Structures are given as structure tokens and as C-alpha cells.
Amino acid sequence: MESVPSLSKTLIEWYDRHRRDLPWRNTTDPYRIWVAEVMLQQTRVAAVIPYYRRFIEKFPAVEVLAAASEVELLSAWSGLGYYSRARSLLAAAREVTSAGRFPASFEALRTLPGIGEYTAAAIASIALGLPHAVLDGNVARVMARLTGEDGDIRSATVRRRLREAAQHRLDRRRPGDFNQAVMELGATLCLPRDPRCRVCPIREQCAAYGSGRQGELPVKSARPAVERIARTVYVIRRRQRLLLWQRPEDSSRLAGFWELPEAAQAPSAHRREKLGSFRHTIVNQNYRFEVWRADVGKAPQGCRWVPLAAVNALPLSTTARKALRLPAAPGGT
Ligand code: SF4
Secondary structure (H helix, E strand, O other), X not given: OOOHHHHHHHHHHHHHHHOOOOHHHHOOOHHHHXXXXXXXXXXXXXXXXXXXXXXHHHOOOHHHHHOOOHHXXXXXHOOOOOHHHHHHHHHHHHHHHHHOOOOOOHHHHHOOOOOOHHHHHHHHHHOOOOOXXXXXXXXXXXXXXXXXXXOEOOOHHHHHHHHHHHHHXXXXXXXXXXXXXXXXXXXXXXXXXXXXXXXXXXXXXOHHHHOOOOOOOOEOOOOOOOEXXXXXXXXXXXXXXXXXXXXXXXOOOOOOOEEOOOOOOOOOOEEEEEEEEEEEEEOOEEEEEEEEEEEOOOOOOOEEEEEHHHHOOOOEOHHXXXXXXXXXXXXXX
């Protein structure tokens, strides 16, 4: 039988003892928490840590970020993907700086570009101590198992129920720690497959564990089939320069980013040697990139020779970075 105050207390005590020491957990600076939350929406914790450290070193305060150019921002973000989020971060940093102070409520946070319900609740609870429960994938899974929710976790109605379940259990004195405790439980014990119920601090209150259904919950409808797409990019070098092209500002994806040419940009390129291949997944599209060393006569229209030493300072797309990191490519090790 679940008692809400005792569940919150147990979760927070467990979090105090077991939480991972992550760089964004030693601060209540809303700007730093905001940056971490945006990065964590798209990438695993271990991968975010070095990006977060570099980003905060380069842009230690919201005013510093607000004064940055888009190229500086995208180059610091390059490799994390989801660049529209980075652009929104910059736009919001400029709004905050021109207003002269950080928004002090959930509702005011929601008015900033790119700040949705999850990010606003995370900043409001962790940095400002306000009573707003978060609902990300980890929290949704924990709440579905805890309450025995057997509706489809992808449905809006079920997500609303799970958000209410989290809000109902929120510890009002330590809302930020409660939110982080549930997320931490989902990330470390209440795993999607094989949850570690025997060491879970809330197993006595968990409906799924009580009925032996922790392996069946949450219920999730199937995603659409994955589309497989083959692409070929060229590494074309000439005297310490690399041939690149920049996506136009009105591009629907990755506007302003630099890319390695493909046949569409360099139709006259001659393939010389295969340097390797890699995979890249975007939502339900699974790309396989082949990377070739190639030659061209003169630079095709729309492409530019960029000195190798300057390439890393450009906002390069993630796939161009992956290609250039292949051992046989110019940026490889
Ligand atoms: S008992 Fe198991 S299923 Fe329930 S919350 Fe804990 S880890 Fe998750």
C-alpha cells in the first residue's frame, strides 16, 4: 500500500545516498541547469558530460552566451545534434539578457523560445525550488510501474495521467531533488528491460512489482518501421585544404552547417579510395554512410576549399564530423 509522504521521503533519502556526481548537480544556477537539461533531452548522460563542461567553460553565464554569434554557438554544440534546440537556447539567452533577469516562474519560463513543459518544470523545480513535477521517459516508466498503468505510454491521455501521478507524489519541500530522484531511479534501477527491483527502495509501494508485472509495464505501441538509407560522402583534399559546402540559411535541416560533399554537390568527383563507413540514426531513419577519398578538377559551384586547420572551428554537421574522425580521414586519429 502506497503512502505518498513516505514514498517521497524514501526516494529522496535513496537519492541523497546514491546519486551520481554529475557536473550540473553541484549548482542551482538556472542557466547551467537549463543548458544541461537541453543537452540531456537528446543524448546519454555519459556523452553529455564533456560537451557540457566545454560549453560552460566557453559560455559560463547567460550573458556570455547571449553575446555569442550563431557560428560560435553551433561550433560548441557541433556533434550533439538537434541544432534547432541550440538556436532556441541562444534566442532565449538573448531574451533573458535583454530582460535583465531570469524568469522566476514556470509560466514565465514557458514563454522563452524552445522551453517546453519538461524543461520549464526541471528549471523551476531544481533551480527555483518550485513545485512542478517533470515527466521525461524515465519518470514516465517509473510512474507507469509504480501505479500499474497499463495504457499505451505513447498516448497523450496516459502521459497526462502519469504527469498527474508524478505531481501528486512531488515532495513540496524538495521538488528538484524529488524530480531528480525519480529520474535517477529510472536511469539506474527501474531500467526499461530487467528492472533491478530487488534493490529498489520503493518496491514495497510498486504496483507492478507487487503483481509481478514489472517486465510487462509500461505498455508501448510499436514505432513506425525504420527506413534504411545509403549515402556516400567525399573527402576531397587539396594542399592542406578540404572541400566543404554550407547548407543555406533557409534549409529545413541544419541551416548554416557545413557538410562534406556528396554526388549532388560534386557530380564530377572521382572516387579514389574507400576510407570507411559508419551508421547514423535520426528518429526512424537509419543511414549508412560510405566515406570515399575523391578528387575533383575545380571546386564545384557552392563548394569551398577550407584550410584543414580551420575546419574544427566551423559548425560541422555530426555526420561530417563522424566521417572526418575515421582513422584514414584528415581529422582521423
Ligand atoms: S520495484 Fe522495480 S518496477 Fe517498481 S519502481 Fe522499483 S525498479 Fe521499478
